[in-house]
Amino acid sequence: MPKWLNADRDAALGQISERRIRLENDLGQLHEKLIVLTEKHQLAKALADILRMDWFMTNVKSLPMSETFAWVTGWTSDLDGKQINAALSAENIHSLVHFPQPPEDCQAPMVMKNPWWAQPFELFASLLGTPSQDEADPSRLLALLVPLLFGYMFGDVGQGLVIVLAGILLQRRWPIAKLLIANGLAAMIFGVIFGSVFGSEHVIPALWVHPIEQPLPVLIVPLVGGVVILLMGLLLNAAASWWRGEFARWLQIEAAVIVLYLSLIASYFSTSSFYISALALVWYLIGSALQSPHNILKGIAVSVGSLLENIFQLLINTISFVRVGAFALAHAGLSLAFYTMASTSNSMIISFLILLIGNIIIILLEGLVVTIQTTRLILFEFFIRFLRGSGRMFHPLAAPTDTSQMRRTT
Helix, strand or coil: CCCCCCCCHHHHHHHHHHHHHHHHHHHHHHHHHHHHHHHHHCHHHHHHHHHHHHHHHHHCCCCCCCCCCCCCCCCCCCCCCHHHHHHHHHCCCCCCCCCCCCCCCCCCCECCCCCCCCHHHHHHHHCCCECCCCCCCCHHHHHHHHHHHHHHHCCCHHHHHHHHHHHHHHCCCCHHHHHHHHHHHHHHHHHHHHCCECCECCCCCCCCCCCCCCHHHHHHHHHHHHHHHHHHHHHHHHHHHHHCCCHHHHHHHHHHHHHHHHHHHHCCCCCCHHHHHHHHHHHHHHHHHHHCCCCHHHHHHHHHHHHHHHHHHHHHHHHHCHHHHHHHHHHHHHHHHHHHHHHCCCCHHHHHHHHHHHHHHHHHHHHHHHHHHHHHHHHHHHHHHCCCCEECECCCCCCCCCHHHHHHHC
């Protein structure tokens, strides 16, 4: 029994009756408040709109526009609906925004959501196409890799500063010129590392080496960097396999290729790595057999041919990164040639003109060649590991034309 009830039966019944009367009075007052709030906020109309829209969403898949209803479908870059709802509310349009799953027979367009510093590097992925929903967008990673490659091949503080200034001046007219700013800054950093200012190696000391004096380390470092870049591409392919639901196949075949590739490189330093290569080869053959259970011998034969092609291609792509060091040496050699020509002249004016013309030639010619080589390495060594470019970019419709403005102008 509740504590507030007396032990006496008649007294307890009286207390219960009083309590029921008080509760009924409270309910009456609350009901009157609800009626006031319902009228104030037009709750009945809102519930009717919701029920009607719910019926349309449930029972009607396609309906032409009428006087009271319009069904609008399409893709949007407003992923949470806040901008759409705000625009509809501003126009006092009663609406229901719904985000269903895309139809199975439709390919959803892609919306790039990169920070400002990575947006200029979306250009590189667009050269091969658009990343699909099960592929990685490499733009943020390229914001590091592209300047790193360019700066290494074009390391000079003064020439890099000129490229930065050119990018600042041209970015308003050509937004793609923002790439010049990032690449120029990287060239200045490597200029400090190589101790080069407008081709002179006597202005500042080199933090690492002068490329002409010690070419071997300059060639080896890009080779190691190439292994890292290719490995990143292979790991991005692993992520794409996970998103496509093909990770089991990747573990059985592609993972074995990575281990075999790394073990072959490590065999240059230690012959014991050949044992790991043998295990990786067995791993690959077993995985290939599991992928072709109905015709094991044919599947293994095809897989061995594919393995030889992949490994050979990986090794060739790795060696191709040596050209990064070769172009760094070529840039240093060309800069040194113009600087030597200028230093042999007895006229300060002629020396200045030789340096001026030489640096202009280097910035224009070498800058173009290094840009082409950077693009080539990204596209044909890095992208082919994971990027298919089978997606399509989201292109929003243009805003409706203001008909009233058209009438005034005509």
